[in-house]
Amino acid sequence: MVTRRGRREFLKGSVATSAALVAAGGARAQTADPLITEIQPWAQSFGDGVDATPYGLPIEFESDVIRRNVPWLTADATSSINFTPIHALDGTITPQGCAFERHHSGAIELAKPDYRLMINGLVDTPLVFTYEDLERFPRETHVYFCECAANTGMEWAGAQLNGAQFTHGMIHNMEYSGVPLRLLLEEAGLDAAGDLADKWVYVEGADASSNGRSIPMEKALDDVLVAFKANGEALRKEHGYPVRLVVPGWEGNMWVKWLRRIEVTPMAVQSREETSKYTDTLADGTSRKWTWVMDAKSVITSPSPQSPITHGPGPLVITGLAWSGHGATTRVDVSKDGGKTWETARLAAPGADKALTRFYLDTEWDGEEMLLQSRAMDETGYVQPTKTQLREVRGLNSIYHNNCIQTWWVKPGGEAENVEVS
């Protein structure tokens, strides 16, 4: 049986590994590799038959690619958050099983037969839908990122958490299938609402926190989805099974899970989550409210503190993620010297609307230290700001919407650390 190793052991082992690889890169191998010359057990006998795992989990060697939380952040796990292991993923789609969770009263179990969705308030006919009803509306499929407004929030005052998972892991990116909210509102009829320009929809979850947010009607009729599938399969319990709201480009708190009610209202409800939380206090004590859009942001996921360089000098792939709540990412620049000089990275695919974009910088590492940064630009021409720029406008007391440029200090050994630079 192959034992799983912790990261520290892995790092220790990497020194030897990198030496071997350096040798292999430059010169002929001294001795034949037994993994090649000797017949290995997996090449001789059977592996698992089909159905050994009717619903598969990642192979045991990947057991460290998991969500993690920061226990000191919150009072209790039922009202808390954990983080996506973005340092260990590639591509753009986040597997549901490791996509971050945020609950306000724990992840509830709500079966489809028990599911009801009510539309009430300023509508012509208040309606109740079952899950089956929702499946009969024309539906759409789109990929969107969902980022908690507090992502990178612990970094306002300075570099705190040592890992991309912890600094930037309150994000996931899935392909959602669901019904445009517009169709459900039209089914209930909006004549009773009169002028839609100043109307809102209040969306509410079925869990004990009864989490609710007000969304302006314009957004509700635009691209909001009432989703029941993610990445092709049912939503996971922790992501709001059987039905959640998808509010593209806007802060994750509005993506109400276990969605049970949609109310058309003449004003914002000013619920707890849109007044006492998810508001941004500026240096003079005034607070911004209704800061819904997640501005353009990026982070290098590897190398990073949890994903150090283990292969020594030579070819190196620098990679990361970029996104914008205003639309598509159009460009990502990478700096190796803390922002003095920049080079433009390669996008794995053209940036998509309000979805994660993967970028790569294929480079040669000379083995010297680097101060790695990435900088996203979106289709509006917005350039991801530095932490200094953000602080000049907002001060130090913000929690949410920290989309600053992140710096990883890669040391000559290949280890990386979260730092702040001048």
Next chain:
Amino acid sequence: MSKYRNSVALILALAAAPALAEGGKLGLGRPALPEEVAAWNVDVLPDGTGLPVGSGSVEDGEMLFSDNCAACHGEFAEGVDNWPELAGGEDTLADADPVKTVGSYWPYLSTTWDYVHRSMPYGNAQSLTTDDVYAIVAYILYSNYLVEDDFVLTNENFLDIEMPNADGFIVDDRAETEYPMWRTEPCMEDCKDSVEITMRATVLDVTPEEEGSTEEVTEAAVTQDTSEPEEVVEEVAVIDPALVEAGEKVFRKCAACHEIGEGARNKSGPQLNGVVGRVMGSVEDFKYSKGFVAAHDQGRTWDEVSITEYLAKPRDFMKGTKMAFAGLKKEADMAAILAYLQAASE
């Protein structure tokens, strides 16, 4: 697929098309009954819309707050551990570490009423009566020095309360204050003269250790692999695993305030390792209510009978207990929780 089935599908599609066009509606769902809307549509708007008729005094609120809220929010709404503080913090919003409470930060009283009514007490939501909610909100106002101790909050005087930070908010202004500055062509070369590291995360050292989780998994796997089958059989004989599993689910009601198992610590309630057979009020460093201090001095011990009585009706069993828990109603839950408390302690 046969041709016949294809043609049926085509006819159905053609038949459906005109129906779709009619008013753009599909005729899905059913009208919500007034009593259904009333059951769910309980949010309260800033102008008081949705506020039910009722009233509650600061005096009643103090008792209710102590029973239902203080375990997490503190007797004076000052907050326990990481739980939110609800009072104090006036004039701190421009400070280095602003204290955001109902008094110092929340712009609308409707938010407080709505949240207490719909989402609290934590883990026992929507268990308070309308008048209880008025009373608790009155007490929160009192603990913020916003009303006097003889104040009674009602739906009539609700909108008269002035929230100190009502004018403290502006609508998102990033489009004016930030975007014009940052929608510019970025610098690519010679962008700075020098770069210095000004702060390092490892100096602070608050990042959770990752190795722990991986090694625990490994150890557990190894233990399972090497343990003798006889031992497993023995364990099964002592405690019904299905009951323990059911108890683990019931324990979710307790887990906000109590920990149990290896490394369990005191939270707003004491850790529960070995609670069955433990002397009451005996956990070190936990600040017990007077009743449990007395029980401790009398040497009273938790057994299945006393735990059952306590969990059924906490305040009947122990007057003045800080445990804000309504009680376990179902007998099956009680049996399950007892099994779990014993199993998880080991």
